[in-house]
Amino acid sequence: MTGGVFGLHEGQLRSLPTLPAARTLGAKHAANSDNLSRYLLEQLGIDGARLRVNQDNKTRELSVRDVARLSVIDETKMQSKIAPPLSGRPIDRTVEVSALKFLLDGTDDSALIAVPSKKDRRQIANAKVEVIDALILRLRNKLADVGDEDAVRNQLARLNSALRGQYSAISDLADQRRQVADRLARHGRAAADNRQRSAEIEVLESRFSLLLDKYESDLARLEMVGEAGTLLGLFTPGICVFCGADPDHQRHGDHVPQDSTSFAEAVTAERRKTELLAGELRNTLADLNSERQSKLAIADQIEDAIAQLRLRVRRLDDAITPQQADLSDLTAQRSKLDGFLSDYAEIAALEEMKDSVEAENAAEKAQAATSLDLKTINRFSEAIADRLAAWNVPDSDRVRYDRNEQDLIAGDQLRSAHGKGVRAILHAAFTMGLAQYCFENDRPHPGFVVLDSPLVTYRPPDEGESDDLEKLDIGVAARFYADIQASFDGQIIVMENMDPPEGLEPNSADVRFTKSVSSGRYGFFPV
Template identity: 25%
Template sequence: MAITLKHLRVSGPGLVPAVASFDGHRTLIHGPSDTGKSHIWDCIWFLLGGTGTLEQFPESEGYDLLELAFLNDEHEYLVLKAMAGGAARVLVRRDDIWVVAGAPNPLEDVAQELGELLVKLSGAEGKKVLRTRSEKGAITGDDLRHWALLSQPGMISRDATKGKGHGSDKRVSSYSLFLSGLDDSAVELYKSSSFKEQAKGKLAVAESELARLQGLIPAGTGRASTVAALARVDERLDMLTTQLQARSSVLKELRQQIAAEGGALASALTQLASATAICERFTLLDMKYLSDLARLGATDEGIAFFQALEETTCPLCGTPVEHHLDPSDLKPRAPKKYRDAIAAEAEKIRELRRGLQPSVAHEEARIATATADVQRLTASLKALEEQETFVLRAAGQEFDADPRELAESHTRFSSWIDAFDEIDRLKGEIARLEQETKQKRTVLVRNVGSHGDEVGAIARQMLNDWGFMSIKSVYVDPAACDLVIDGRRRLSYGAGKRGLFLSAMTIALMQHALKEGHPHLGVVVLDSPLKAYAQKESADNMDRDIPTATVNASFYGWLSRFEGPGQIIVLENEAVDPATARALNAIEFTDDHTHGRQGFYPSKTVVAPPPAPASDGTEFDDFE
């Protein structure tokens, strides 16, 4: 993982681009002040996600587009950003950068945000660091820049390397990640202020509810006595229920008997009505038969009387009677035939009456039986109803407690018990919330193991190589994110040594992280690490025990031999031996229009035509 810076390019319409190419291991750009060295550091910071705007000066007038190329494994990335600011555009060559000459290998846009991309390429993706003791977050590009790019003011500052105020906790966390490879995923967070305020609000609500519940329970009432009282009420309610069930069973049986007797009575009444109706019809029929017999008897008597009369002429006309009647009716046998027919009809009716009598007797017997049944069932039903009335009246007399009062007592005691239980729960909740509103502050000690000693050993060897041969002990104070040299804190030294010691620690941290496979950006950019040590007039530089020339020569010599791991870019004012400069392939700014490279930006006397537009990324191939 990690990245390797390839080149920095600044362009503008009609202007010759300003370009600084970087070696894969070490690059030295040196020259006098005001030639653009610190501006190069600013541009790298800006293009690696730094905020703010770049300072403008006469040499940069007309330049508007910044470009930073860097490598990661077998892929090349290009970051484009306006000098005025705004979002960065990130491009990548998807194919391997080492392709046959002339083969197409276009640049494509990267959808990922620049800071997230750098975190991914540095191997820190998914790592968690403490932003504060109450908040975790992902590592950011700002953390990578802080421990990789050292400005001149930052090197000699007496401020802690982790910074101060907002963000210092995050700096310590990211430093520990680079140092040990372990993030803060397992660190227990402090409770945030908002969380505590929420807990206080919940605590106030719980205390208010507790006071309300305690007010519902009479003074001196305990849960045990309330449970006992509720048990007694339950017992009486059970007895009442048992009595009611027994009474209900008796009433149920009585009402079943009443229903049965009522049904039987209705059936008996139906039978009585039916028999009575039939008997009445039979009586009516018998009366009809008697009427018919009387009518037939009268008719027979009339015929007999007619037979006894003598024949006489008509008193009106004096004619014989046969002139007025059917002669056959005057024959002696005719009345007899009428009387015989009447006698036969009468006998038939009497026979019908004789046959009707058993049916009448049967229906009268049914009437008698049904009447007896109705009387018996009526009496039985009345007795059952009286018994039901007695049972209902007796039930009211047997219950020695008012069911309503028992129900109200049961409800009251149950609510008290619920209140007692809720009070117990609220007391536990209040105790928990009281703990949440306060938390014991503990010192966070990260277990970096031997990593601090290893970085210290790399830094000590580096400082010995830089000429500080008297240094015997160097180790890392992980809490301060800084070195302790021969028992002294780095910040206790003068400005010159502070800058060099911080440079040594930053480089050592990068080398150790890359060697161990820990996350790191993979590049260190140092702005004027030697300048402060060379300033003799500085009042903050009184402990310069090694000659400046020795330190400068040793530093540049060490840099010329540096082969990684990682990449070092040094921007420096101090002169370098020509042989060492050649070994370093150093970029020299002369601040002279007559020879060499004047500075980072070309002279405005040279004007180039505007570049032709291109969209496939091949316009950047000249800088590979």
Template identity: 20%
Template structure:
């Protein structure tokens, strides 16, 4: 038995100034029965709506003013109560609140806002599928081309909830309607067998049609043809440019020019080295000239100083002669005769002569040194002029070599371009050949392209497994006293209609009441089959009016009618109360269960405001 799934606990409607409309449910059999027009179908539609139906339920007059639907359920795997909340307003219906709490403690609880759109990243569908370990991703939509669509929670809803219209339909209950068009839908059949087998489908990758492939190939051929045309034009233009040349002549000329350029460059290198040596000598001479000129300037200044010293000595000597000729005079202040000191003048003159002689000797030596430096400076200046002439001469040779090499390089590059053009012609011819071959290949593929089908068969159960499924239905129908108990197989699955044949009669040949019983057994058996084998299933079934017949309406329409026998109705309730301890079954019906029935959660709607509970909506 599954340890995962959903167990519905409460259905609540709330609105401003309105008393809560409440239905409680438990594990096992739950019956909401009583008078017509008491809100049973409305309650069913509210459950359908909270589980992701696109359409807001048709609001009866007594329910006007209710704004939100709440559904509390028990998450078996997490052992936690969850509440879903959805607005009945058109503008707010797309957001569904997933609240981690029971209904009585919503205020302080954490919640998520889910989208009703199954394609949304945070969708209600993905959240609910995870609750019962359902990892199906895709289901087959069309067998003709293998197209698939996403497997959503709503796929399960159609196979675990039957409203009062679908429960009596002639088509198999796996279909969403009772028309011929519904009967040809592949996706409902694929969904049914995916749920029973536990295998979904790989996502469909759309194949291109033969026409599209041919158009693509033709487009490629046209593009390649244009490339071929451009190549031919380019080859012709290039051949005109190199007309008169052949490859051997071009290569020989390039080799000769390359050799000549290398020789000339060696000559240039030799002259450059010679120029470098001349420049170094020139720099050395310039430095020597600067040194000599600097020393010469210093010596000339020294010569000037010597001459100044000699002039000073001569001045002193002359001044001494002049002072000796002065007469003695009395002091103008004290009228005392001034006494002069007797000095040996001869010694004085000898000292001056010696000093002058010494300076003249230095001056003579200095003059000779200056003259030597001046000679050296003249020689160096001549050498500098000679080196400068030599450098200029070498530079002229280098300029001539550069011009010669430049002209040769231009010629060399021109031949290289010619050789490249020749190589380009060869490459383009190879490319033209390959492209032409590709065009022929694609043209052949166009001729051989045919329509390809990607037909995919529905993954059906084996006959043995379908027999086990039918046995579950037969056991229910026998327990409900709908058919007589026997060891023989009375229920078989017909592949063409994807429905059961009961006692050799197609379901469509039965009346409405009998069809409702058979369809109910079919849906309940899907749940039992999955739960017993550990396959994904929410673990509950909701049925609307499985026992109610519309005898008067059938008679007016002259339709075949078959009212369900009272013993069948009672057996129906007794059987489900015993057998569904591991599941949850919720039934909305006009028919009342037997008074002595146990193991049942029962809500009785009287339809009379003066007697007990009138209906789903409080009085």
């Protein structure tokens, strides 16, 4: 009782232990340490669960005190106007509601995503605003010698008009140059064709000249053969030069045709044929020479035309070059103006971003944690109403738990609006209803409740008065003890300053605190 760590002894102890504890547990809950809170939560199977502690969705580990607050109720809390699941400290309201929600639906808040606190958000927002202001200042300094945005836009409009005129002038010159270049290309192709044909003619003339020389050589040879035949008598009638027969004895067909005296006729025929071929070849050579001369004349004309076209191209290029220089200057000016307008647009975007950051800083909130659904609230309210009905409390069927107020509403009024006696009875019903709901729905719960003075402050109605919620029937106490012994599935400890009206059943313990050392039990803690 004077503080320090707890000693954990296995088994039952009927007297103060003399041996050291098998295990020591710290008195304060902390993560990653061996302490009493975590030990008890381990027994409940809920160690490591997390509860939401603020609107920024920050969470912390569940402590056994979060559960005990809903299970162990002292006299002050029993009669307090503060809602049953709350301690009355505004800073703890969120975590206390989360603890009740965890017991009712079995879902903790470990899945919540935290957001920076208001202070952190303000610091982050201020840092962002400083950066944005620095960027805006840099851009404004860059535009210090530039007119305002409207003046830049007007200047850009005039420049675009000048550019359109310049584009048009250059386009006309470019079209002319393109047409001249096309003609120049066509003449170039014609000149190439002409040169190719001239080369072909030159080759043909060379070859045909050689052939003509061959024909003239053949004619000279035939003339020599004819002269030799005359000298040798090959072409006159008489004794056969081949076989020696007299003319009278010579018969047609004795010799092959080439061996006959018709050899002269053959030579003559061959000569005529060769002369004919040579004549045709001379004509061909004359035609080729004529064509070559024509091609040479055409080539001169084409070269003159090409020279004229090249001159026109150079003149057009000379006309386009200054226009293009002017166009480049205008384009550079437009690019510069576009850059100024881009800077103005960036300033506007940064100012909008700054407003957005400031607005987010004022409005940003964590996504709301899921609250208890109405089905769970209704079932929980029924568990509370069943307790009150069993105790014969008036209007018990109209009692419900309000998830917005986190309090009971009875007789169309919040629990806090009733007197101490009714507040105590309603708190007892809340605590027992929560425990029984957890037992029946397999939800985490310590398995016991402790109620300090739930009945001592109520008073029954005076004789002749009608029953109402503020003046409970004298039988409420008897039905209260009967109900908790018969219909409560866990362990319950009730501390009261008055005996149960009808006593307790044999399986229930009735312990009187005598405050006497010599008789009975002195108090909750031994002397």
